Amino acid sequence: MTHQSPLRNFLRTLARATCVAGALALVAGINWVATRENRRFDLTARKVHSLGEKTLQILRGLKSPISITALYPGVAPEAVADLLGEFRRAAGGILTTEIVDPLQNLGYAAQFGNRIDAQERRVVIQAGKAREEIDCTDTPLDEGRLASAIYRAVTESSTVYFLRGHNEYEFESPEPDGLSRLATSLRDLQFKVEGLGLAGAGSKVPDDCRVLVIAGARTTPSDEEKKEISRYLDDGGHALFLVESAIRTPSGTLTEQEQRANPTWNDVLSRWGVTMGDDVAVDISNHMGQDIGCPATSKYPDHDKIVKGLGITFYVRPRSISFVKPSDRQVLFAPLVQTVSGETSWAETDRTLYVHFDEGQDLRGPVTIGSVLLQDPKTWKDGKATKLVVLGDADFVTNQYTNRYSNLDLVVNSIAWLAQREMLAPAEKTGTPEQRLEMTAADIKLAVAGIAVFPVLVMLFGLNVWLRRRK
The missing domain is CATH 3.40.30.10 (Glutaredoxin)
Structure with a gap:
């Protein structure tokens, strides 16, 4: 029978008591800190329990x-x-x-x-x-x-005017090709949304116009209308140009009416150094569905007030945008949206829809399809500065394309920036957000290779080894 000394028993008891006391002290300390520091941790993948x-x-x-x-x-x-x-x-x-x-x-x-x-x-x-x-x-x-x-x-109301009279996309229309979702989002930001016609004699852009939106004009404006819009911009106006894509036909022959359709607005924009291309930006690797003329992108050069937090946006036959610094005014220009690819995207000029890169004729990517222009602060008049956002497509923000992706957010953020709104209201959330797998054509090809091609190769390799061993 082994005899344990009283000292050893005492030390063992003391060690146990110390462990218990330490554990109690640790628990008490954690609870004390918890009552003084109210911290929450959201471990969900999409932060559904955190404020946006x-x-x-x-x-x-x-x-x-x-x-x-x-x-x-x-x-x-x-x-x-x-x-x-x-x-x-x-x-x-x-x-x-x-x-x-x-x-x-x-x-x-x-x-x-x-x-x-x-x-x-x-x-x-x-x-x-x-x-x-x-x-x-x-x-x-x-x-x-x-x-x-x-x-x-907490925000004062201001007015956004949508130009009318040239078969633009209608901001009040709930139809698939309407812009009612855009108008609703703007009203949520405390904007008044009004229509504006400039065809009448003496018509002017109202003094309370915070932002003028030209949403896909499909007939050519008159010289008087273009002069009035130019005057508005020269006086420090703010405008969003959504320029509709050029018409293409397999025959390559356009009627006179088709040639006049979907004006570029270059008469107005070129005074600020911007030129809309008579082309279509295509991307072989990154596009929606099977349509290479609908480039999908998340390539947004730095402009945090507009593009921060945006996901993928896609465009339907977008025009390219180029810039040449004008000699008679000081302006700052920056790309806002570009196609992802360099080698596999370009601005296609062929009117027959035959997609093939022609050196010296087509513009190699990344292609700029959205841009921001700001009058140089050194030349501001009475604290007013001209601001432009130009996008090479218009129907990408119609109701049929705004239920997913970030198309609507891009346009709403652009208008908010033009209006000098420092805070942006979020899109409405209802319940747990729907989780969708958004895949471009390149993603689909990679997924097919990983799911189908690679396992088949492994099976063939295994079959080959098995046949060799049987021999």
């Missing part, structure tokens, strides 16, 4: 107190309380939130003009004298709706 970057930009840019009151009969959904808490924490004390049951607080709810109803759910945002309301009776509150309402409450 543009929402954070809005909240961090708040200059004066703002209050949010959620009027929910009974018990408000836990998701609403969580969302309001996220906004409150991100705003850093300048934003207050509360959830009120109007059935239990009749007098308090009455000051918000709320109808006492067991079904109605409403969120009221107040910033000084400004007030915005969100009806959540049928559609649940989400980050996008709340951020957009806050943005509207």
Whole structure:
């Protein structure tokens, strides 16, 4: 029988007690830190439980107190309380939130003009004298709706005019070839959206025009209209040109009407050094579906206020854009969007749709299909500077192409930059975002090679080894 000394027993007990005390101290320390430091970690792949970057930009840019009151009969959904808490924490004390049951607080709810109803759910945002309301009776509150309402409450309205009279894409139309989704996004940014005709005698661009949008004019404007638009730009105006692609035909022969269709606006743009090509940008490696005339790209040279956070955009028969510095004015030019490839993309000039690179005739890629132009700050007049965004396509932002990809975001961000809006409202989020696998033609080829070709090669190699061993 082994006899253990009292000293050894004491040391063993002391070691055990020390371990227990250390563990308790560690747990207590962690809990103490947790109560003082409120930190959250979102481990989901797409950060679905975190506020978006543009929402954070809005909240961090708040200059004066703002209050949010959620009027929910009974018990408000836990998701609403969580969302309001996220906004409150991100705003850093300048934003207050509360959830009120109007059935239990009749007098308090009455000051918000709320109808006492067991079904109605409403969120009221107040910033000084400004007030915005969100009806959540049928559609649940989400980050996008709340951020957009806050943005509207703290932002003064300004007007975006869409040129009319030349068969442009219609901003009020909900049809697939309309621009109603673009108009809705602009209104969410506190823009007024109006149409503008310049065909009448003495017609002028209104003084309250913050941005003039030319969305795919398909008939040639008159000389008077072009002169008025040039005057507006010379006076420090801001404009977005969405220039429709040139008409192509397999025969190569265009009628006189087809030759006049889809004007380049070079009469106006060339005064600022910009020239729209009579061509189509093609990309053999990166395009949508099987159409090499619909280049897909995420190549955006540095211009964070417009392209930061954008995903893939694609274009339908886009024109190329070139720049030659004008001699009579000081301007700063920068590419905004380019095709991805160098060797496998170019600006095709052949009108017969025969796609083949011709040295000395076609422009080798990367092809610029979007650009930004700013009047040199040294030549500003009364603090006003001409700003242009020019894109070599128009129908890429119609309703049929804006349900996915970043086409709509690119145009909305461009207009916001032209209007000198420092904060951008995010696109609305509803529930868990749909996860789609977006693949260009090059991605599809690589996937096919990995899924089908490589396994077949392995099987053939194995079969060859097996046959040799049998012999």
